[in-house]
Every structure is written in structure tokens, then in C-alpha cells.
Amino acid sequence: MKLRSFWLAATLAALCVVTASAGQLLWGPMLGYRSHREVFLSLEVKNAKSITLDYWLTGKPETKQTLTQINPAVTPAGGQIVQFRPGMLELGSTYEYEITIDGEKIASAAPARFQTTTLWEWRTPPPNFSFLVGSCLYINEPRFDRPGDGYGKTRETLKLAAETGADFMVWLGDNWYYREADYSSVSGLWHRVQHDRSIPEMQKLLGVMHHYATWDDHDYGPNDPNWSFEFKDEALAIFKANWGNPSYGERDNPGVYTKWYWSDAAFILMDDYFYRDDFRLNQDTEAGKVQWGRRQLEWLKQSLLQVQTQGHYTFKFIGNGTQFLQTLVSGSSHQAYRREREELLQFIAQHNITGVVFLTGDVHHSGVYRRKVGETWVYEITSSPLGAASWNVENSPKVNDAAVVKGTLVGDQNFVQVRVTGEGAERALVVTCTDKQGIQRFEHTIKATDLGYVPPRRTSSRGN
Secondary structure, X not given: OHHHHHHHHHHHHHHHHXXXXXXXXXXXXEEEEEOOOEEEEEEEEEOOXXXXXXEEEOOOHHHOEEEEEEOOOOOOOOOEEEEEOOEOOOOXXXXXXXXXXXXXXXXXXXXXXXXXXXXXXXXXXXXXXXXXXXXOOOOOOXXXXXXXXXXXXXXXXXXXXXXXXXXXXXXXXXXXXXXXXXXXOHHXXXXXXXXXXXXXXXXXXXXXXXXXXXXXXXXXXXXXOOOOOOOHHHHHHHHHHHOOOXXXXXXXXXXXXXXXXXXXXXXXXXXXXXXXXXXXXXXXXXXXXXXXXHHHHHHHHHHHHHHHHHOOOOEEEEEEOOOOOOOOOOOOOHHHHHHHHHHHHHHHXXXXXXXXXXXXXXXXXXXXXXXXXXXXXXXXXXXXXXXXXXXXXXXOHHHHOOOXXXXXXXXXXXXXXXXXXXXXXXXXXXXXXXXXXXXXXXXXXXXXXXXXXOOOOOOOOOOO
């Protein structure tokens, strides 16, 4: 009996050790890009040996497929970021999924499902959709923050955003804020993202819609840095590990810039820091001063020509961390790099690029801007801040900017939703701003025809 008791105790102890060593979920699952036949999912775990994704067509469990990752690499912050890209999926279909960590099913804060893109091109009018725009999310961590009141003011915007029913969210930079104790080391950089991404208020938002992102200064490095930041390559690796964009820069020109397509809209996100010259340089005496750099600017021009020629895309959204059209405040905005700005606007006018709307963040207030370019209008939607402190817009010189659409400046924590609706000449963007109390602060409609759009005559031609 004593021997039997000994072995029973030893077995129970071994089981306890196995249980204690099972991996844990830190954040996620998060939905990244979506396409006709592929999607992206990611999560971060800790002390995990095996992570499995099972997915199947809704209502058809017999179609289940499985992807597994064994002993994923450990980051300098001690986590393990796992990325899945289930491919060769059915067009326009809904899938359910289940993730297990070391054999244990995880509980997701959002419904465990995703949907592929419908093949509407040459077949039907473009589907309506909506997306969110946000930037400047500061999550307090007092031992690393500056003394005094925390710079992070709310997390309510994250919970409200998750309830909007939007298809995806575009994060426009300062998606986390590196502190002095973070950007002095590689492990510090990795810690910041893990800490902020793991907060409870984030989890439903990550899983209930798809996410795309670019960066600004605080999720690239220190405040208002330039291309000399010593950990810029590590910052890029961290960004790529924590977001699910379809691409990042080009093979011989790294960065976070990317593009994707959703219904009749092309989205082009720019990288405003990897190649940025210091904003304090005088561009009147420094002829080569750039924010994007020549290679990236030419890539943007070619991308605009491509989507204009394809004919499917009513709207061309260009996302950038810092503001583009405003002219009264310089600093890190494109007012301090206006040669690039004017070159791009001239190119848009010269080639009759229609439907251009800039999406920007950074400035701790939201608003809508517009400028006449050639025979049409170019708009800018600024969305900031999600959670960081806001500016008193009434005391800002931007109130007097001729480009501001009156009644759209909001100096409070908020996010912006853009609904793309209507058919043909009635296609339009309905832009709304919601603050941290859930109150709608403005609604503004931008008609596609205001952006120079002329509905094309659809044919079944495949081109030459």
C-alpha cells in the first residue's frame, strides 16, 4: 500500500508539473489582413510548446483543416508571437476556428470566426463596408511613465470601437508609446508592445474585426526622431511581428509601407519615419529634406497609377502617421516637408487621380480637411487620440486653417468611422467621430463625385 501511495503521489505531482508548465495566452487572437482566399491570425503566448489552429466552413465541420506551430521562438520580452495564414480558402465564405495551446482550447473575447473576400469584380456593384480610423493610444504603466498624472486618459474608446460592427480598423501610428526606459534597449521595446497589447480592453477589438497599421514617432522610437534611430531595424521587426499587414516595404527598401484593397477602395499606408530627415532642418536650405524618401514617394505614385488604371477603385485612401494637408503648423507634419507634398499633389492633378482621401493621426485631435487640386478636391481625415491626452482645439491655430471643414475639429479622446455606401454616382463616404462617452461629435459626407469620380462603363474585358 505504501508503494502504491508513493506512485500515486508521484503521478499526481507529475500531472501538476505538466499543468503548471502549460502555455498561457497573453493577447489575441487578432485578425490581420483579409483577401479572397487567405486571412491572417496572430496571438502571443508564453511558455507554450504547441499552438494549433483548427478552422472549418461554418456549418461544415467535415471541412476542418489544421495548422500547428511547435516551440515558437521567444521574444526578448519572454513572449512567443504566433502567426497563422490559412490559405486556399473558399471565396466569400465564413469560417469558424478554434485555437488550442498545449492541447487546451482558449476562450476568445470575440466570436471565433473570419470571412474571406467576395469576388464582386466584373460581377456586381461594389459591396458597402465600413472601417475605423484611430491613433495615439497611450496605456499607463506608472513605474515607466513620467511623474505626474498619467498621459493615458481612457480605454473606453477601445470598447466602443469593438461594438461598431466595422469590417476593419486602420491604425495610424502612436499605436503604443515607447518610453525612455523602453527605447534604450531591445528588450524594453518588446516589453512595451507586449504590455499594451495585453490589456483586457483590447482583446475583443483585436478579434472582432481585421486590423492594418502604420507607425508614427512613438511606435518607431523616441519623440520626433529621424532615420538615425539606432534600434530602427529592431523597431521594424517588432512592428512586423505584432501587426498583420499583407506586406512591409520592398525587399531592397525596408519599411512599414503597404497596400491592400477592400471592395472599391485601395488603401495605401506610408512609412513616415524610417527614412525621415530631422524636421528641424530648414527645407529652404536643405534641398534634399524628405519624410518618405524618393523611393517610397515613387512607389506611391506608381501605386496610384495602378489603381486608377484598374478601374475598380472609386476611392484611394493614403494613410500616413502625420498630417498632410494642413499648413498652419509645421513640426513633424508635411508642412515641414512640403516639397514632397506639393510634388505628390501636382502628380495627382497631372494624372487626374480621382477619389484621393488621406488618413492621418498624430495631432491629438480629429478633423476633416480638404484642398482643391486641379479640377477636383482632395480630402484628409485626421483621427486622434484614442487614449492619450488631447489638445484644446479652440486655442489651436488650426481653427483658422482654410483647409479645415468647419465643425469637424474634436479635441477629446475619440475614433472615426468611415462608412462607404451607395452605387454609381451616389457612392459616398459617411464620416463620423465618436468620443469616449460614445457621443457622436460630427458627421460629414464626402461624395465620390466631389473627389472627381465618374462611374465607369463596366465591361467584361480582361485587357490585352
